[in-house]
Amino acid sequence: MRAPFLLIALLALAGCQPKLSEVAQSNLRAFKVADPSSNPNSLPGKLESLKSVPVSRHITPQDCKTDACPSVDLSYYRFPNRPPLNEALLKALGKLGNASETNDSLSDFVDTFFKHAKDHPDYNAQLSANMLDHYDHTVVIALNGYAFTGGAHGNAQLRYFNYDTRLKREVTLDDMLTKGGRETLIALEKNAHQRWLDAQNLGDEFKEKWPFTPTDNVALLSDRLLVTYQTYEIAPYAMGQITLSIDYDDLSGVFKPSFLPEDTDDQDVEFKDPEAQRIHEASQKLSSQRGRP
Helix, strand or coil, rough: CCCCCCCCCCCCCCCCCCHHHHHHHCCCCCCCCCCCCHCCCCCCCCCCCCEEEEEEEEECCCCCCCCCCCEEEEEEEECCCCCHEEEEEHHHHHHHHCCCCCCCHHHHHHHHHHHHCCCCCCCEEEEEEEEEEEEEEEHHHHHHHHEECCCCEEEEEEEEEEEECCEEEEHHHHHEEHHHHHHHHHHHHHHHHHHHHHHHCCCCHHHHCCCCCCCCEEEEEECCCEECCCCCCCHHHHHHCEEEEEHHHHHHHHHHHHHCCCCCCCCCCCCHHHHHHHHHHHHHHHHHHHHCC
Protein backbone atom coordinates (compact mmCIF):
# COMPACT_ATOMS: atom_id res chain seq x y z
CA MET A 1 0.00 0.00 0.00
CA ARG A 2 1.34 3.45 -0.86
CA ALA A 3 2.20 5.86 1.92
CA PRO A 4 -0.38 8.55 2.72
CA PHE A 5 0.09 11.77 0.79
CA LEU A 6 0.93 13.68 3.97
CA LEU A 7 3.90 11.39 4.60
CA ILE A 8 5.61 12.00 1.29
CA ALA A 9 8.77 14.14 1.45
CA LEU A 10 8.76 14.21 5.27
CA LEU A 11 10.91 11.22 6.16
CA ALA A 12 14.23 13.07 5.93
CA LEU A 13 13.46 15.84 8.44
CA ALA A 14 14.27 16.07 12.25
CA GLY A 15 12.75 18.06 15.17
CA CYS A 16 9.94 18.31 17.72
CA GLN A 17 6.23 17.67 17.31
CA PRO A 18 4.13 20.86 17.37
CA LYS A 19 1.01 21.11 19.48
CA LEU A 20 -2.42 20.87 17.86
CA SER A 21 -3.20 24.51 18.60
CA GLU A 22 0.01 25.61 16.86
CA VAL A 23 -0.84 23.54 13.83
CA ALA A 24 -4.37 24.94 13.62
CA GLN A 25 -3.04 28.49 13.81
CA SER A 26 -0.48 27.76 11.09
CA ASN A 27 -2.98 26.12 8.76
CA LEU A 28 -5.59 28.85 9.12
CA ARG A 29 -3.45 31.97 9.40
CA ALA A 30 -4.53 33.24 5.98
CA PHE A 31 -8.17 33.72 6.89
CA LYS A 32 -10.59 33.91 9.81
CA VAL A 33 -12.75 30.85 10.40
CA ALA A 34 -16.22 31.13 11.90
CA ASP A 35 -16.19 29.68 15.43
CA PRO A 36 -19.33 27.60 16.09
CA SER A 37 -18.33 26.71 19.66
CA SER A 38 -20.81 29.11 21.23
CA ASN A 39 -23.71 27.31 19.51
CA PRO A 40 -22.52 24.06 17.89
CA ASN A 41 -25.99 23.16 16.62
CA SER A 42 -26.45 26.23 14.42
CA LEU A 43 -23.58 27.59 12.34
CA PRO A 44 -23.62 31.24 11.25
CA GLY A 45 -24.79 31.95 7.73
CA LYS A 46 -27.85 32.23 5.52
CA LEU A 47 -28.45 28.50 5.15
CA GLU A 48 -30.62 28.25 8.26
CA SER A 49 -31.41 24.54 7.85
CA LEU A 50 -27.73 23.58 8.19
CA LYS A 51 -27.52 21.98 11.62
CA SER A 52 -24.18 20.60 12.74
CA VAL A 53 -22.56 18.59 15.49
CA PRO A 54 -18.78 18.80 16.04
CA VAL A 55 -16.92 15.48 16.02
CA SER A 56 -13.45 14.99 17.51
CA ARG A 57 -11.51 11.72 17.55
CA HIS A 58 -8.06 10.90 18.96
CA ILE A 59 -6.86 7.56 17.60
CA THR A 60 -3.85 5.48 18.66
CA PRO A 61 -2.75 2.00 17.53
CA GLN A 62 -4.63 -0.79 19.24
CA ASP A 63 -1.38 -2.60 20.07
CA CYS A 64 0.19 0.44 21.76
CA LYS A 65 -0.19 -0.05 25.52
CA THR A 66 1.88 2.91 26.78
CA ASP A 67 1.24 6.62 27.10
CA ALA A 68 3.71 7.33 24.29
CA CYS A 69 1.95 6.31 21.08
CA PRO A 70 1.75 7.68 17.54
CA SER A 71 -1.64 9.27 17.00
CA VAL A 72 -4.15 10.55 14.49
CA ASP A 73 -6.50 13.41 15.38
CA LEU A 74 -9.70 13.92 13.39
CA SER A 75 -11.94 16.96 13.76
CA TYR A 76 -14.95 17.64 11.56
CA TYR A 77 -18.69 18.32 11.53
CA ARG A 78 -21.59 15.90 11.27
CA PHE A 79 -24.77 17.27 9.71
CA PRO A 80 -27.74 15.29 11.12
CA ASN A 81 -30.25 16.40 8.49
CA ARG A 82 -27.92 16.08 5.48
CA PRO A 83 -26.52 12.54 5.05
CA PRO A 84 -25.14 13.20 1.52
CA LEU A 85 -23.09 16.11 2.90
CA ASN A 86 -21.68 13.88 5.65
CA GLU A 87 -20.67 11.24 3.13
CA ALA A 88 -19.08 13.75 0.74
CA LEU A 89 -17.16 15.49 3.55
CA LEU A 90 -15.66 12.27 4.95
CA LYS A 91 -14.75 11.20 1.42
CA ALA A 92 -12.96 14.51 0.83
CA LEU A 93 -11.05 14.17 4.11
CA GLY A 94 -9.99 10.67 3.10
CA LYS A 95 -8.67 11.94 -0.24
CA LEU A 96 -6.77 14.69 1.56
CA GLY A 97 -4.82 12.13 3.55
CA ASN A 98 -4.28 9.40 0.97
CA ALA A 99 -1.76 9.48 -1.84
CA SER A 100 -4.15 7.92 -4.38
CA GLU A 101 -6.96 10.04 -5.76
CA THR A 102 -9.07 6.87 -5.96
CA ASN A 103 -8.58 6.01 -2.29
CA ASP A 104 -10.87 8.10 -0.12
CA SER A 105 -11.00 5.89 2.97
CA LEU A 106 -10.16 7.50 6.30
CA SER A 107 -9.59 4.07 7.83
CA ASP A 108 -7.00 3.25 5.15
CA PHE A 109 -5.20 6.49 5.91
CA VAL A 110 -5.12 5.73 9.64
CA ASP A 111 -3.91 2.14 9.11
CA THR A 112 -1.16 3.19 6.70
CA PHE A 113 -0.02 6.05 8.90
CA PHE A 114 0.36 3.73 11.91
CA LYS A 115 2.26 1.25 9.76
CA HIS A 116 4.84 3.96 8.99
CA ALA A 117 4.74 5.28 12.56
CA LYS A 118 5.82 1.96 14.11
CA ASP A 119 8.61 2.62 16.67
CA HIS A 120 8.00 6.39 16.35
CA PRO A 121 5.72 7.40 19.24
CA ASP A 122 6.09 11.10 18.41
CA TYR A 123 4.53 10.75 14.96
CA ASN A 124 1.20 12.52 14.62
CA ALA A 125 -1.29 13.23 11.84
CA GLN A 126 -4.23 15.59 11.92
CA LEU A 127 -7.17 15.99 9.56
CA SER A 128 -9.77 18.66 10.22
CA ALA A 129 -12.73 20.31 8.52
CA ASN A 130 -13.37 23.96 9.38
CA MET A 131 -16.50 25.82 8.30
CA LEU A 132 -15.69 28.93 6.29
CA ASP A 133 -19.10 30.01 4.99
CA HIS A 134 -22.53 28.80 3.96
CA TYR A 135 -25.21 30.70 2.11
CA ASP A 136 -28.11 30.01 -0.25
CA HIS A 137 -27.34 26.43 -1.41
CA THR A 138 -23.56 26.53 -0.90
CA VAL A 139 -21.43 25.13 1.93
CA VAL A 140 -17.72 26.02 1.98
CA ILE A 141 -15.36 24.09 4.25
CA ALA A 142 -11.58 24.26 4.64
CA LEU A 143 -9.99 20.81 4.84
CA ASN A 144 -6.72 20.94 6.76
CA GLY A 145 -4.17 18.15 6.80
CA TYR A 146 -0.98 17.93 8.84
CA ALA A 147 1.58 15.18 9.42
CA PHE A 148 4.64 15.12 11.63
CA THR A 149 6.93 12.19 10.83
CA GLY A 150 10.18 13.46 12.28
CA GLY A 151 12.27 16.38 11.12
CA ALA A 152 12.47 20.07 11.78
CA HIS A 153 8.79 20.51 10.99
CA GLY A 154 5.76 18.69 9.74
CA ASN A 155 3.90 19.28 6.51
CA ALA A 156 0.53 20.99 6.20
CA GLN A 157 -1.90 21.32 3.32
CA LEU A 158 -5.25 22.98 2.86
CA ARG A 159 -7.94 22.12 0.33
CA TYR A 160 -11.29 23.83 -0.11
CA PHE A 161 -14.49 21.79 -0.16
CA ASN A 162 -17.37 23.51 -2.02
CA TYR A 163 -20.66 21.65 -1.62
CA ASP A 164 -23.96 22.31 -3.39
CA THR A 165 -27.06 21.28 -1.42
CA ARG A 166 -29.19 21.19 -4.60
CA LEU A 167 -26.87 18.78 -6.42
CA LYS A 168 -26.05 16.98 -3.15
CA ARG A 169 -22.37 16.70 -4.02
CA GLU A 170 -19.06 18.51 -3.97
CA VAL A 171 -18.71 20.84 -6.95
CA THR A 172 -15.46 21.40 -8.83
CA LEU A 173 -14.14 24.60 -10.33
CA ASP A 174 -15.09 23.33 -13.80
CA ASP A 175 -18.66 22.83 -12.55
CA MET A 176 -18.86 26.48 -11.48
CA LEU A 177 -17.08 28.27 -14.35
CA THR A 178 -18.77 29.63 -17.45
CA LYS A 179 -17.51 28.81 -20.92
CA GLY A 180 -14.35 30.89 -21.28
CA GLY A 181 -14.40 31.68 -17.56
CA ARG A 182 -11.22 29.77 -16.75
CA GLU A 183 -9.05 32.02 -18.91
CA THR A 184 -10.50 35.10 -17.21
CA LEU A 185 -10.02 33.57 -13.76
CA ILE A 186 -6.38 32.74 -14.49
CA ALA A 187 -5.80 36.37 -15.51
CA LEU A 188 -7.42 37.53 -12.26
CA GLU A 189 -5.33 35.07 -10.21
CA LYS A 190 -2.16 36.20 -11.96
CA ASN A 191 -2.82 39.84 -11.18
CA ALA A 192 -3.79 39.05 -7.58
CA HIS A 193 -0.46 37.22 -7.36
CA GLN A 194 1.36 40.29 -8.67
CA ARG A 195 -0.35 42.45 -6.05
CA TRP A 196 0.84 40.00 -3.41
CA LEU A 197 4.39 40.19 -4.74
CA ASP A 198 4.27 43.99 -4.64
CA ALA A 199 2.89 43.99 -1.09
CA GLN A 200 5.71 41.68 0.01
CA ASN A 201 8.33 43.78 -1.83
CA LEU A 202 9.41 40.71 -3.83
CA GLY A 203 11.22 41.47 -7.05
CA ASP A 204 11.97 39.76 -10.35
CA GLU A 205 14.52 37.36 -8.83
CA PHE A 206 11.87 35.87 -6.52
CA LYS A 207 9.29 35.83 -9.33
CA GLU A 208 11.70 33.94 -11.60
CA LYS A 209 12.47 31.34 -8.93
CA TRP A 210 8.85 31.02 -7.79
CA PRO A 211 6.72 31.74 -10.89
CA PHE A 212 2.97 32.09 -10.89
CA THR A 213 0.93 28.98 -11.58
CA PRO A 214 -2.88 28.67 -11.68
CA THR A 215 -4.69 26.48 -9.15
CA ASP A 216 -8.15 24.98 -8.76
CA ASN A 217 -8.01 25.30 -4.96
CA VAL A 218 -10.64 28.01 -4.54
CA ALA A 219 -13.30 28.86 -1.96
CA LEU A 220 -16.39 30.61 -3.30
CA LEU A 221 -17.35 32.62 -0.22
CA SER A 222 -20.41 34.83 0.09
CA ASP A 223 -18.36 38.03 -0.33
CA ARG A 224 -15.19 37.08 -2.23
CA LEU A 225 -13.17 34.28 -3.82
CA LEU A 226 -10.22 32.81 -1.93
CA VAL A 227 -7.40 31.12 -3.85
CA THR A 228 -4.87 29.21 -1.74
CA TYR A 229 -1.53 27.70 -2.71
CA GLN A 230 0.20 24.96 -0.74
CA THR A 231 3.72 25.41 0.59
CA TYR A 232 6.39 25.26 -2.13
CA GLU A 233 3.89 25.94 -4.95
CA ILE A 234 4.61 29.63 -5.47
CA ALA A 235 6.79 30.44 -2.44
CA PRO A 236 9.30 28.74 -0.13
CA TYR A 237 8.18 26.74 2.89
CA ALA A 238 9.04 29.53 5.32
CA MET A 239 6.35 31.75 3.75
CA GLY A 240 3.65 29.15 4.38
CA GLN A 241 0.46 28.73 2.40
CA ILE A 242 -0.28 31.77 0.22
CA THR A 243 -3.89 32.93 -0.05
CA LEU A 244 -5.06 35.43 -2.66
CA SER A 245 -8.42 37.20 -2.62
CA ILE A 246 -10.49 38.27 -5.64
CA ASP A 247 -13.48 40.62 -5.36
CA TYR A 248 -16.89 39.68 -6.72
CA ASP A 249 -16.85 42.88 -8.76
CA ASP A 250 -14.40 41.03 -11.01
CA LEU A 251 -16.15 37.66 -11.03
CA SER A 252 -19.42 38.40 -12.85
CA GLY A 253 -19.41 36.42 -16.06
CA VAL A 254 -16.65 34.14 -14.77
CA PHE A 255 -18.82 31.90 -12.59
CA LYS A 256 -22.22 30.59 -13.58
CA PRO A 257 -24.97 32.71 -11.97
CA SER A 258 -26.42 29.66 -10.20
CA PHE A 259 -23.21 29.31 -8.15
CA LEU A 260 -22.95 32.95 -7.11
CA PRO A 261 -24.65 34.35 -3.98
CA GLU A 262 -28.21 35.41 -4.74
CA ASP A 263 -27.48 39.05 -3.86
CA THR A 264 -24.58 39.23 -6.33
CA ASP A 265 -25.35 41.23 -9.45
CA ASP A 266 -24.40 39.11 -12.46
CA GLN A 267 -25.13 41.72 -15.12
CA ASP A 268 -22.44 42.83 -17.56
CA VAL A 269 -19.74 44.72 -15.71
CA GLU A 270 -16.35 46.22 -16.42
CA PHE A 271 -13.51 44.29 -14.83
CA LYS A 272 -11.08 46.20 -12.65
CA ASP A 273 -8.25 44.31 -14.31
CA PRO A 274 -7.71 45.28 -18.00
CA GLU A 275 -6.35 41.88 -19.04
CA ALA A 276 -9.27 40.09 -17.39
CA GLN A 277 -11.66 42.49 -19.12
CA ARG A 278 -10.09 41.76 -22.50
CA ILE A 279 -10.26 37.99 -22.02
CA HIS A 280 -13.80 38.19 -20.64
CA GLU A 281 -15.04 40.19 -23.63
CA ALA A 282 -13.36 37.78 -26.04
CA SER A 283 -14.82 34.72 -24.30
CA GLN A 284 -18.31 36.29 -24.15
CA LYS A 285 -18.12 37.07 -27.87
CA LEU A 286 -17.07 33.50 -28.60
CA SER A 287 -19.88 32.13 -26.44
CA SER A 288 -22.47 34.25 -28.26
CA GLN A 289 -21.20 32.99 -31.61
CA ARG A 290 -21.38 29.36 -30.54
CA GLY A 291 -24.54 29.72 -28.52
CA ARG A 292 -24.78 29.84 -24.77
CA PRO A 293 -23.98 26.58 -22.90
